[in-house]
Amino acid sequence: MPPADDKIWVNSADSHVWEPPTLWEENLPAHLKSRGPRVDRREKADVYIVDNEEVIFMKPDMLDAISPPGMMNLDLRMADLDQQGIWAEVVFASTGLWMTVMTDRELQRECTRVWNDWAHAELIKRSERYLPAAMLSSINVEDAAAEAERVAKLGFKVLAFPTTLVGGGEYNNPEFDKVWAVAQEAGLVISFHVGTGTKDLVVTRGPGGAIINYWETTVPAQRCVVHMVSSGALDRFPKLKVMTAEAGASWMPALGDRLDEAYRQHGRWMKPKLERLPSDILKAQVYSSFQHDETAVPTAIHSDYKNILWGSDYPHLEGTFPRTQEVLRELFKDVPDAVRHRVTLGAFEELFGVRMPAALAA
Numbered sequence: 277m278p279p280a281d282d283k284i285w286v287n288s289a290d291s292h293v294w295e296p297p298t299l300w301e302e303n304l305p306a307h308l309k310s311r312g313p314r315v316d317r318r319e320k321a322d323v324y325i326v327d328n329e330e331v332i333f334m335k336p337d338m339l340d341a342i343s344p345p346g347m348m349n350l351d352l353r354m355a356d357l358d359q360q361g362i363w364a365e366v367v368f369a370s371t372g373l374w375m376t377v378m379t380d381r382e383l384q385r386e387c388t389r390v391w392n393d394w395a396h397a398e399l400i401k402r403s404e405r406y407l408p409a410a411m412l413s414s415i416n417v418e419d420a421a422a423e424a425e426r427v428a429k430l431g432f433k434v435l436a437f438p439t440t441l442v443g444g445g446e447y448n449n450p451e452f453d454k455v456w457a458v459a460q461e462a463g464l465v466i467s468f469h470v471g472t473g474t475k476d477l478v479v480t481r482g483p484g485g486a487i488i489n490y491w492e493t494t495v496p497a498q499r500c501v502v503h504m505v506s507s508g509a510l511d512r513f514p515k516l517k518v519m520t521a522e523a524g525a526s527w528m529p530a531l532g533d534r535l536d537e538a539y540r541q542h543g544r545w546m547k548p549k550l551e552r553l554p555s556d557i558l559k560a561q562v563y564s565s566f567q568h569d570e571t572a573v574p575t576a577i578h579s580d581y582k583n584i585l586w587g588s589d590y591p592h593l594e595g596t597f598p599r600t601q602e603v604l605r606e607l608f609k610d611v612p613d614a615v616r617h618r619v620t621l622g623a624f625e626e627l628f629g630v631r632m633p634a635a636l637a638a
């Protein structure tokens with residue numbers, strides 16, 4: 277354990293791990309071996325390949341821009357966390373996130389099992405500070421529910437669902453109750469990480485594309501939340517907790533206002549009838565993580581939306597490494613202690629039951 281110091285210690289609700297390049301090739305059943313996700317590092321692009329299809333080309337500097345010591349080496353990762361002042365972290369896949377665009381039921385199910393078994397062995401067993409987000413089938417709800425039950429027994433606390441469902445499904449579908457029921461029963465948090473479940477991350481080409489397309493990724497994350505609130509899923513499962521990752525957080529009050537207006541003015545057409553105001557459901561059951569947003573902490577101070585979490589997005593380019601402490605000092609300058617504690621540690625502890633040793637929390 278690192279010594280007490282003057283860092284702002286924080287839990288990260290949005291971090292990532294890089295999988296060994298041959299993880300799926302080595303662990304899938306023989307007849308599926310060649311079809312798992314992999315990255316082909318070419319001179320001009322990193323090509324992500326899923327089911328032998330090239331799904332996305334990324335500039336090589338996306339991967340190399342930050343490259344912290346623990347990026348590919350789990351033995352060094354903990355030192356990066358200590359240096360940044362990060363205690364526990366929800367750890368999402370990296371290459372593995374591309375499993376969410378698969379269309380073959382068996383392949384996707386087996387690929388998710390490989391990732392979950394690896395994350396269990398390499399992260400959960402290594403430290404309670406690592407909370408990997410289990411990958412699940414996004415094609416078949418029975419497969420997802422069965423795997424959710426399995427990973428609950430392995431000690432997972434978070435389930436990762438893509439923000440976009442291949443084939444056009446949506447989370448207002450009552451079929452998903454099968455997996456929500458498992459999650460509620462086992463106390464597993466449902467997470468939606470931006471940019472997952474679609475190959476079409478370039479929505480707009482031409483002027484402004486880099487910024488427009490980055491913004492576009494937040495829209496499906498909000499849509500997941502809107503569907504789960506408005507369809508009554510969170511009414512039927514009042515103990516279920518939902519978290520968006522890397523989607524910002526200060527949109528929550530505006531979203532609540534908008535849904536409440538529909539509830540009030542269009543309520544006669546509402547099916548099913550909600551037992552609570554949409555904003556009350558949001559405030560009770562939906563959490564959101566941000567990295568840099570200037571308005572996220574003021575939202576926690578000035579509104580009733582208190583489920584705002586910080587995330588480092590380590591080791592990705594959108595994250596804060598190696599400037600994490602600088603970013604945190606700026607974000608929490610002149611912020612009341614209680615709010616700082618809630619955003620940096622408290623909301624995360626409430627969601628996942630992981631507590632940093634009190635001696636570290638200055």
Ligand code: MN
Binds near residue numbers: 368469
């Ligand atoms: Mn992330």
